[in-house]
Amino acid sequence: MDILALSEAELRQHVALLREYPVKLLAEKVETKAEFELCMALGFDYFQGYFFCRPEIISDKPIPDSKLKLLELLSKLQDPDIEFKTIESIIRQDPGLSLKLLRLLNSAAIGFPRQINSLREGLVILGLKAIKTWTTIIVMSEMSPGPAELIQVTLVRAKMAEKIAPEFDCHSEAGFLLGLFSTIDTMLSKPMNEVINSIPLSNESKLALISRGGIKGQLLNCIIDYCEGRWSQSSEDGPSLEKLSNAYIEANEWATMTLNTI
Structure with a gap:
């Protein structure tokens, strides 16, 4: 209706x-x-x-301590110099996070051919980058307020951006993180620049998230235009509508499967 x-x-x-x-x-x-x-x-x-997916800005209200801790964790996860033992230590300090990550590692969303029985085993097999990404997804899901629709939108954007990033001469991993952080202002009810400047992302990613500038900004605009039904705009300087439609369908299936797991 x-x-x-x-x-x-x-x-x-x-x-x-x-x-x-x-x-x-x-x-x-x-x-x-x-x-x-x-x-x-x-x-x-x-x-x-x-x-x-639009923030309700509350300028005079501080970010709750629980979400502030999650934001600090996100910041650590995006540190390009973070080491294997550091990320393992961070995850182990939160039993709930460890359990969710282990459950996700053994889900169809990842599709690993055999059972992963420990966090260290998952780190060794999948590598630091993959573990950082999956841990970031879990942290974002815990940060997301209210209805599940917001984190669903977030995951769809992330997966879509990952799939079509090469069309914009971007790495798939960079596209995924771009989509993942594109709703963080809504999650925290704070301006995007206030939130993003506290996270160690590349200058190109910050520019895209704050002002939709640069090639990554074009990628993000393309994804958001398509998801919000502005299809003619989404395909003006980017992939065809057919490619975008296929990416959107696959992203929705993946997002639903991932949310059902975590």
């Missing part, structure tokens, strides 16, 4: 009528927190709208 096309009374009436049938209800064009909370209260099953 397009909730912007209905008054609150009409929306309630429609929901009451449709609940008599074995259908799932999707709220479309959810643009504010109040609209989301109303749809949640009415029992909608699925949600779409800009609310899930």
Whole structure:
């Protein structure tokens, strides 16, 4: 249902009528927190709208301690000089993180051919870069507030950017991280530049995330335009709509599988 096309009374009436049938209800064009909370209260099953990926900036409220710790962990994970033993120590200090990572390492999302029985074994087999990436995903999922839709959007953007990054002469790994951090302002309700400047990313990535500048900014714009339905814009200077569609479908399947695991 397009909730912007209905008054609150009409929306309630429609929901009451449709609940008599074995259908799932999707709220479309959810643009504010109040609209989301109303749809949640009415029992909608699925949600779409800009609310899930646009930050509600709270300038005078500090980042909660729990999220600040996660942000500090993210910063350490993105340090290009981090060593094997350091990342192992960081993960081991958080039993919940260790358990989630081990579960993810043995999931279909990674698809390793045999069981991984320990964190060290996973580090040795997959390597430092891969472990950093998967740990970052888990930390982002814990940082994400409220509905699962935001982390779903985040993972879809990351996987899509990974797949089409070569079309923009970018490394796939850089594209993935770009998509992953593209919603961190929403997660923390803070301006992007305030959050990103505290994380040791490359200058090109910071430029892309803060102002959509540079070639990485073009990549990010392409992904976001496609995901938000601006298809003609997304394919102007980038991949064909067919390539973007295939990447989007694969990214959604992967994101759902990953979320079900963690």
